[in-house]
Amino acid sequence: MSSVRHNLWLRASLGILCTLGFGNCGGAPEPPIQRPNLLFISIDTLRADALGTVAAGLSNVKENPTPFLDEFMLQCVNFEQAWSHTPKTAPSHMTMFTGLPPRVHGIGNQRSSGNPTLGLEARTLAEVLQSVGYRTGAVTSGGNVKGYLGFERGFEIYDEKPKQLPAKLADARKWLASVAGAAAGVEQADSASEQEPWFFFFHTYAVHDPYLPPAKYRKRYTEPSYAGDIIGDPLELRAAIYENGEDLAEWASSHAKIEANFWERVDQDDPADLAHLQNLYTAGVAGMDRELRLFIEWMEESGLLENTLIVLTSDHGEEFGEHGMTRHHQLWDETLHVPLFVRLPGAAHAGETISAPVRHMDLLPSILEMMEVPDPGTILGESWAPWIADPDTIDPSRVLLGEHRYSLDDPLNLWSLRAEGSLLISLHDSETPLYFPNSAASKIGTNGAIVPLEGSEEAAKRDRLLDAWRREIGRFQAAGARFSSGAGAELDDKTRAELEALGYL
Ligand SMILES: [Zn+2]
Structure with a gap:
């Protein structure tokens, strides 16, 4: 037997703790724990009912946009009632990474009076994992997950360059290959790092507004009869901005200009425009689903799924006029109810569903418990990790x-x-x-x-x-x-x- 003690929480959750000689069942001294890797994926703005398996809360979806996530969910524990605390990117992500609600960590989106940064008293997931020997990397698309707010703390690399999803996933593969020694990777890991577990955070705005999905999906999900002014084609939008006298050279770096030129064409009182927005959004979800499939398949072929815990969620959802507004400004279900899938190493508990409510601030303590990493003592969320191994412990009363x-x-x-x-x-x-x-x-x-x-x-x-x-x-x-x-x-x-x-x- 290896001298490395495997993760006890996982062994317990598989129900084979003492029978295989792990855990405190004998008198021998405990060898060090072999902890799992962690892949944390945040699909910014993905509402819970945008996924195919939950039958599309988006009323006019023509075709299931998420065949991959539907399959992937069957390898995971699915939390049907996962809730964000706030519909904004920066505070929501900071809650996931600190176990603290927005009122406590104090981080907000870009503000005219300037942003506070995360206080030194708080501890982030990356900091905690780095302190117990994890290699840490992040590939994000910047915006409101800018590193300086505190997100970069504990990361060896924190990439925040805005790029299209395929390019970001290529960057993700490169880092994973270099750190984890993936067979299919760009370069091999050095031998010293082969045994070190890693934590990788991947974040994308692929389904965020302005909704500019790949052409193939735009054609599949939008109505050819749509006759309004909204432009969902990035090249057309670029041309429109140019015609409006904007500086073409700045186009690629100016999210604000794209947003203004996209949203100024939307009539939020026109049901046809709202339906078109929703279709463009769904097309983006379909494109994201396809790219994610390629990425996870690459991980599987590279042997990277074997000892990896995967958490997939979103920071908030999106609204399409259900309560009089678009995007994500309110606190109704469409903006706070989010997907949450947890794939345990070996796909343990695959296909199980937990319907008791859980919150983003519960993620950090839950992840740490599953990975057997000590709680830093700064967390207000509560772990749901025991619920997976023992359904009798499920608490349906979280507020x-x-x-x-x-x-x-x-x-x-x-x-x-x-x-x-x-x-x-x-x-x-x-x-x-x-x-x-x-x-x-x-x-x-x-x-x-x-x-x-x-x-x-x-x-x-x-x-x-x-x-x-x-x-x-x-x-x-x-x-x-x-x-x-x-x-x-x-x-x-x-x-x-x-x-x-x-x-x-
Ligand atoms: Zn967001």
């Missing part, structure tokens, strides 16, 4: 708090809270939050909202949700004081006054 700011420099003044199958959501233009006894009824518009009769069962449940919101805000507010970048201490005046009156602050 899902969403938070966002109405304007760029506002404090976190929009919120949602999901618990007991119900939803409370605070909108910028309403004094009291809307209550949906059945959160699924909030999927389109606000027709499912009710005002419960005072003294009724329903009123008691609404009050429990309101109390849960106060508790979460109070708990996060207190925790935020530990993290010096300070934005976590923001409270709008109304919330502060209410929490103080109730004794939460």
Whole structure:
């Protein structure tokens, strides 16, 4: 037998811990743990119901856009109720990597008053894994996952150059080949690094707006009869920008110009435009699915899947007019419900489904537990790793708090809270939050909202949700004081006054 002790959590989850002589079953001293590699994939803006197997929450999808992810899901544990805390890229990713909600870590998207960076008290996934001997690399597309915000901490390389998805995946293969010694790689690893586990973070905006999918998929998923002004062809969009007097030389580097020239043609009150946006988005999802298939197949052929834990998720979803807006600015299901698949080494527990709710802030403690890496003591999320090995431990009662700011420099003044199958959501233009006894009824518009009769069962449940919101805000507010970048201490005046009156602050 190898002198290296294999990952105990994984052995336990496979149910073969003591029978094979692993773990604390005998008196011999423990050899070092052989931990798995970790591949963390974030498909920015991928909403949970954009995937084929969940039957496309996008109403006019003509053809399953995700045949690969559907197959891949069968090798994974699928978390059907995975929720982001916020619909914005920077805070959402930082929550995944720190186990802290946005109110605590304080990181926001680009702001006119400047961005805080992650406080030194917080510990990121890359920092923790690097400290126990992992090689660490990231290939991202920059934007709001810019390294300086704190994302680059703990990474040997943190690539943030915007490129098309195939080029980014080529960069990913190159790093993995050099570090892991993949047979099909560009170069071989040196012998010293062969035994070191690695952590690789891959992030793409391939399905983010402006929706400019590969031509093949655009033709397949859009209606030939569409007669509106939206341009989903990158070359046409480039020509339009040029005609508008923009500097052609800056085209490739100016996301803002592309965005302006894309979105200024959208009539958000026109159902045909909304349907076309949705079709372009779906075409991008299909293109991403194809590229991901090639990448994961390459990993398999290269022997890189064998001892690798894969986590695939998204930072937030996308809205197409379900609640009066497009892109991702609100806290409804379409922007906060995200996919989460976890492929264990050896595809253990393949095809299992967990339907209890989990949050992005639970990812870090769960990953660390599965990899048998000690918790850094800074995390507020809770691990769901035991649920996989023992369904009796599943806790269906986790409270899902969403938070966002109405304007760029506002404090976190929009919120949602999901618990007991119900939803409370605070909108910028309403004094009291809307209550949906059945959160699924909030999927389109606000027709499912009710005002419960005072003294009724329903009123008691609404009050429990309101109390849960106060508790979460109070708990996060207190925790935020530990993290010096300070934005976590923001409270709008109304919330502060209410929490103080109730004794939460
Ligand atoms: Zn994003």
